[in-house]
Amino acid sequence: MRSRKKKTWKKVTAAILSLLVIGGGAYGYTVYKSLNKAVDAMHQPIERKQSEKRDEAVSLKAKDPFSVLMLGVDEREGDKGRSDTMIVLTVNPNNNSVKMLSIPRDTRTEIIGKGKEDKINHAYAFGGVPMAMDTVEDFLDIPIDYYIQVNMEGFTDMVDAVGGVTVQNDLDFSQDGFHFAKGELTLNGAQALSYTRMRKEDPQGDFGRQTRQRQIIEGVVKEGASLSSLTKFSDIFTVLGKNVKTNLTFDQIAAIQKGYKDAGTSIQQMQIQEQGKMINNIYYGLVSSEEKQRVQNELKTQLEL
Incomplete structure (x- = not known):
């Protein structure tokens, strides 16, 4: 979802989960076949042990609350890349809500499997994905x-x-040659990418960037769920199949x-507060134990753990 290799996707694609949640069998056999084909292209299982954060594996058929780690990755040829955007979604069908937590990319924590903080x-x-999932799982103390x-x-x-x-x-700001005035804006893909890239002019810094990112995500969810967009399901599924990987079958x-x-129609945003600090001439975001506990407790409640 971006055409200009700019590190920081600002990804609307938590939308992907919500589009899939909202989408579905109601559109008939043709849509069913298109979705099946797209999911087949998207499916990429990973080898990872059952999470120790759960007593039993999550059951979607039993409507258990579950979590998803969204990774926005800039992969260049010969370079695995970094996940410049990390969003954790916790989905609960019992209170019909999705809680969305954006994790700032500079957050300092233990990298599970690497044996060091970074x-x-x-x-x-x-x-890759397994280490990212393990690290986020450890940081938030919830199953991913x-x-x-x-x-x-x-x-x-x-x-x-x-x-x-x-x-x-x-x-009011400008980015990548686009000017974004205050008020209601309708953005195309290139404009949306630039809208979510800006952070240096924002008094809230990375948190302001995350807010714009979530706006785009929610915008895609809203448009994807609308009747007018359903007529474009083929285009949407084609884009998903080409640009998304998931272990969901x-x-x-x-x-x-x-x-x-x-649940996909109610998205509640969460923030994690950090303090910036230079360590060995590298900038990190430090999360206090109290703040980490607050966020962990909210997510555990959402997952009914």
């Missing part, structure tokens, strides 16, 4: 059940596939569509 987004570079990895190159395609997104902008996605549909 920026959390380095976990993907060191050990599934992952969805999004290629940055597909960002603009996703926004364009749903016909653009509408956001409410509260900061078609049957699991079908179970999500059936049992979690209402």
Whole structure:
């Protein structure tokens, strides 16, 4: 979802989960076949042990609350890349909500499997999706059940596939040759990517960037769920198949569509507060034990753990 290799996808593609949650069997056999084909292209299982954070494996058919790690990755030829965007979604069909937590890329934590502390987004570079999942699981002290990895190159395609997104902008700024005035804006894919890239002019820094990122995600969800966008399902599924990898199977996605549909319509944003600090001439975001506990408790409650 992005066409300009700019490190920091700002990814609308938590939308992917929500589009899949909202989408589904109601569109008939043709859509079913298109979704099946897209999921087959997207499916990429990983070798990873059952999480110690759960007594039993999550059951989508039983409508258990579950979690998903969204990774926005900029992969260049010959370089595995880093997960510049990390979003944890916790989905609960019992309270019909999704809680979305953006983890700042500079967050300092132990990299599980590496034996040292580093920026959390380095976990993907060191050990791919499994190490990223293990590290986030340890940091948040919750099970990470599934992952969805999004290629940055597909960002603009996703926004364009749903016909653009509408956001409410509260900061006048320019980025990459685009000017974003205050107020309601309708953005195409290229504009949405630039909108989510800016952080240096934002008084809130990375948190402001994360807010714009979530706006785009919610915009894609809203457009993807609308009747007008459903006529474009073929384009949407084609974009997903080309730019998304996940360990979710078609049957699991079908179970999500059936049992979690209402949860996808209510997305609640979470923030984790950090203090910036230079350590050995490298900038890190440090999270206090109290703040980490607060976030962990909220996520555990959402997952009914």
